[in-house]
Amino acid sequence: MFKQSFLFDTLDLTTEMPTAATKAVAGGQLKLIRRGVLEVTPSEVNEATKSIVISAGVHGNETTPLELVDAIVNDILAGTFEIKERCLFILAYPKAINNKTRFLDENLNRLFYKEVAGESVEVDIAKELMADVSAFFAPTPESQRWHLDLHCAIRKSEHFTFAVSPHTLTKTRSRELFSFIDKAQLDAVLLSQGKTNTFSCFSANTHNAQALTVELGQVSPLGENDLSLVDGFNLALRALLCGQLDTIEATSKSIIYGVCQTLTRTQEDFDFTFDAKVKNFTRFYKGDELGHDGETTLTVKQEYEAVVFPNKDVALGSRAALMVTEVNACFNDDYLEFSLPNS
Structure with a gap:
């Protein structure tokens, strides 16, 4: 089906990559929808079959997930790995991957919303990917929809692996999803409390999918990743599929x-x-000064707060950092509920 592999054929922009299909050795079918978008259907599909989107390369320099996805597809083609769930594998941004940069014009992972407009490489990609995901989820019960959007963090972190659970108004934080998080040996999960325009947030809000943005270590060049560092995640992901x-x-x-x-x-x-290179999840304590926004002093209000994704150079009106703290969490009717310590 591929001359080299799913990943490296996708990255070879000098050759066409037309729609194609083939049967998997162990059963089921692989269908290349277009460059970087591969649907794999198991031999048996019923109402209990999950439909799982696995996306990687939304940021071009985050390469560990690319190698994990390529290895899974290689094993499916070789017949050494048989999936039982419907899967859509996405390698999102070949041009940025080849360019070894996060993006070319603007951050793709801020453009996944229905009304997205403008003229850029990333806007066009976002529109195509949202259409791909919508078409994939269309025949599937909402309860069986999952989306794991795989990334690597730019900066070092106190937690080598962690996930971000997007905010929705519906129940997209199931006991099963959090069981996967634990079994995948993700060190932490951050519960977002405001809507964003990330890829996983699109799937959660538009399609009620169990969705996560997953951070797998730190950025490294393609081919230089130590995949043994994310063995726990890889094993749980394959078990899920x-x-x-x-x-x-x-x-x-x-x-x-x-x-x-x-x-x-x-x-x-x-x-x-604090230093520009501070690690994600570095803790500060009540009363500590974090910085200033004009004449407003930014301080810690909880007993402790940990900083995540700090960037002082964002555009006016944009998020410069998240401050997080451990929450009181429990499951009610198989879905997670939580409260901040002082609420």
């Missing part, structure tokens, strides 16, 4: 964080007091 997640034991519980503050840059005179 072949319907055997119950065979994986969780060796620990992921720490669950909630957002207690969103630091937004509203003034040109904006800065943090």
Whole structure:
């Protein structure tokens, strides 16, 4: 089906990559919808079959997920791995991957919303990917829709792997999803409390999918990743795809964080007091000064707050950092509920 592999054929922009289909050795079918978008259907599909989107390469320099996806597709083609769930594998942004950059014109992972407009490479990609995901989910019960959008963090982190659970007004934080998080040995999960325009948020809000943005270590060049560092995630992901997640034991519980503050840059005179290279999830304590936004001093309000995704150079009106803290969480009717410590 591929001259080299799903990944490296996708990245070879000098050759066409027309729609194609082939039967999997172990059963089922692979269908290349277009460059970078591959649908894999198991030999048997029923109402209990999950439809799972696995996306990677939304940021071109985040390469560990690309290698994980390519290895899974290679094994499906070789007949050494048989999936039991419908899967849509996406390698989102070949031009940026080849360019070894996060993006070319603007951040693709801020453009996944129905009304997206403008003229850029990324806007066109976002529109195509939203259409692909919508078509894939269309024949599937909402309860069986999943989307794992795989990334790597730009900066170092106190948690080597972690996930971000997008905010929705519906029940998209199931007990099964959080069981997967624990079994995948993700160190932490951050519960977003405001709608964003990320890829996983699109699937959660538009299609009621169980969705996560998953951060797998730190950015490295393609071919230089130590995949053994994410063995736990890889094993759980493969178990999920072949319907055997119950065979994986969780060796620990992921720490669950909630957002207690969103630091937004509203003034040109904006800065943090901490070092620009501070690790994600670095803790600060009540009363600590975090920086300033014009004449407004930014301080810690909870007993402690950890900083995630800080960027003092964002555009005016944009998020400059999230401040998070561990939450009180429990399951009610198989869906997660939580509250901040002082609420």
